[in-house]
Amino acid sequence: MRAVRLSEYGKLPSIGEVPEPELTGPWDVIVDVGAAGLCRTDLHIIEGQWEPIQHPTLPYTLGHENAGWVRAVGSAVTNVVPGDAVIMHPLTSCGLCLACRVGQDSHCENALFPGINTDGGMAQQMRTNARAVVKLAPGIEPKKVAALADAGLTAYHAVRKASDTLFPGTHAVVIGAGGLGHIGIQSLLAITSAEITVIDRSEPALELALALKAHHTILFTDPEDVLAQVLDITSGGAHVVFDFVGEEGAEQLAPRLLRNRGSHYVIGYGGQLNNLTIDIISREINVVGNLVGSYHDLVELMTLTAQNRVKLHTVDYPLDAAVDAISDLANGHVVGRAILVP
Template sequence: MKAVRLRGYGEAPTIDDVPEPKISGAWDVIVDVGAAGVCRTDLHVIEGQWEQIQHPDLPYTLGHENAGWVREVGSAVTNVVPGDAVIMHPLTSCGLCAPCRIGEDSHCENATFPGLNVDGGMADQLLTNARAVVKLDDGLAPADVAALADAGLTAFHAVRKAVPELFPGTHAVVIGAGGLGHIGIQTLAAMTAATITVIDRSEEALELATTLGAHHTVLSTDDESVAAKVQDITGGGAHVVFDFVGEQGAELLAPRLLRNRGSHYVIGYGGAVHIPTIEVISREINVIGNLVGTYTDLVELMTLTAQGRVTLHTQTYPLDAAGDALNDLDHGRLVGRGILVPAAARSR
């Protein structure tokens, strides 16, 4: 089968012929990939940023945002059958460790992470497990939801955590209306009563944000101008800032947009947050990290999607154009989320 493989850090991935995966465990599930999302994390993986955390053996297949149709299942699998349309949680969790026992399966102590430390879904087929698959509503197609497996799930997870802070009369500021941010805007609109202000460098992205539920938009120019506009819109600063960029200066701007006792939710990454400790304590501000969401988060997100309250905006590429998709993402040419569709999926 065809697969997008990383052979060395700092090198462009290649399209290789590799063996199809095989069932080896009772809980295994093999999926015919319908679509695989193209994520900024893939760029960071290629750069080598995740090597110290995940230690993958190169070469391996990229792709951690995946949806498709069940092809084959292990002997113990009962929650899906061949032919079912499914989306995959990014982690294959064990269900037995302490985090899994309390529903924090995104911190599973025995997880694999397809696309980061084992073969992922930028391929014709993907090996996952029964605990990772969420059966899709009849009205949802894999290509319509694949990137929600990480981009959407991570955005939903952050908003879900912030819901108690975003009661009527509060202000939420979203930095970045791209692949993650445009889902964050929709989940904010669906789950909170906050007034939503969106900041982005792209006028096209801001136009999209307005259609998705943003009440105000700010074109990102210089930090001083942006901070002044946000302070004016929010009447003294945001109660919560969601930073979906996390680099290129956004991580430094975000704390300046908060009011006292506000919360800075870090979702994008690549930079470093620098806040003097005297400011943290005197203003009582919070900096909150956000990993990918849990399995339950993904189920809830799929419910919102099936209800039509969350829609993924995508640009589609064939699997063998993965290099073009990654390049477009890296150079800011994507609005919404890029997805790769294998040839077999295009003909279904």
């Protein structure tokens, strides 16, 4: 089968032939991939940023945002059957460790992470397990939701964690209206009552934010000008800032946009925070990390998708054009999410 393979950090992946995956355990599920999302995490993987954390054995197949149709199941699998349309939670969790027992799939002690530390879904087929698959509602095509498996899930997870504090009269600032951010905006509108201001360097991204019904947009030019506009719009600062960029200065600006007792939700990454501890204490602000999301978060997100309250904006590429898609993403030419279709 065809697959996108990473062989060396710092170099673009290649597309070639590899053996089809096989069932090796009773909980295994083999999926015919309908689509695989491409995101900035893939760029960071190619750069080697994930090697110290996950230590994958090269070469391996990229792709951690995947959806498709069940092809085969192990002997113990009862929740899906061949032919079912499914989206995959990014991790294959064990169900037995303490993290799994409380529903924290992303922190499973025995998890594999297809596309990051083992073969992923930028291929014609992939192997996952029964705990990772979520059946899609009738009429939902895998390629329309594939990128929700990580980008959408991570954005929703952050909003879900903050939702109890985003009641009427509060204000949320979203930094980045791209692949993650545009899902975050829709999630905020779906499950909170907050007023939403969106900041981005891209005018098309801000146009998308307005089309999604964000209340205010700010073009990111000079950080001091952005700060002044946010303080004016929010009457003193945001209650919550969702940073979907996490680098290139966004991570330094985000805490400054908060009012006292506000929370900075870090979703994008690549940069470094330099908060003064006295500011954290005196202002009582919070910095909150967000790693993917739970299986239940993904079920909720699929419910919103089936209700047409969350919609993924995509640019499709054939699997063999993966290198072109990676180049377009790296150069800021993708509005929404890039999707590889086998």
